[in-house]
Amino acid sequence: MSDELYRLVYYSHNTVTGDADAVEAAIISILAKSQVNNQRVGVTGALMFNSGCFAQVLEGPRSAVEEVFERIQQDDRHGDVSLLSFDPVPARAFENWSMGFVGASIGDAARYGVLVNGSGFDPAKMDGDALFETLRGLAMEEEHAAD
Ligand SMILES: Cc1cc2nc3c(=O)[nH]c(=O)nc-3n(C[C@H](O)[C@H](O)[C@H](O)COP(=O)(O)O)c2cc1C
Numbered sequence: 001m002s003d004e005l006y007r008l009v010y011y012s013h014n015t016v017t018g019d020a021d022a023v024e025a026a027i028i029s030i031l032a033k034s035q036v037n038n039q040r041v042g043v044t045g046a047l048m049f050n051s052g053c054f055a056q057v058l059e060g061p062r063s064a065v066e067e068v069f070e071r072i073q074q075d076d077r078h079g080d081v082s083l084l085s086f087d088p089v090p091a092r093a094f095e096n097w098s099m100g101f102v103g104a105s106i107g108d109a110a111r112y113g114v115l116v117n118g119s120g121f122d123p124a125k126m127d128g129d130a131l132f133e134t135l136r137g138l139a140m141e142e143e144h145a146a147d
Pocket residue numbers: 030033034035037038047054056068071072073074075077078099
């Protein structure tokens with residue numbers, strides 16, 4: 001049935017040219033739009049930007065996730081969009097976030113491409129589960145930091 005809960009994980013390469021301010025402005029605008037759009041269709045998730053790569057988790061009813069991902073793939077602010085996983089899941093992991101930004105702050109991510117946990121984060125070397133766990137771990141750290 002098409003309204004079963006699904007989770008999608010992908011990564012892509014940033015194609016926004018210009019300096020760090022231009023990249024930061026692009027990410028802020030992507031997030032603002034995503035939060036409005038995703039809330040409307042019941043999609044939640046998290047976005048990370050690091051060293052020129054985006055990694056994103058989308059979760060929600062199958063048809064809504066497919067529709068959002070279709071639009072995302074048409075966006076020329078990134079390219080080489082690589083789907084890592086798209087599977088049914090029993091529950092959401094990002095219940096409270098229509099689209100959360102995780103990892104370094106947007107400004108730092110745009111400026112320094114901060115390495116997550118000093119581990120040389122490279123989404124191309126991860127599978128969907130590993131990338132999902134990375135984003136979920138970062139989201140949990142941020143929710144605790146806000147306590
Ligand atoms: C890395 C990246 C992640 C994005 N994530 C989302 C998202 O979660 N939800 C969304 O609606 N749009 C997302 N977008 C933006 C879409 O590609 C597109 O610009 C937007 O959905 C268009 O919305 P509109 O049709 O309401 O103008 C993302 C774009 C990029 C480059």
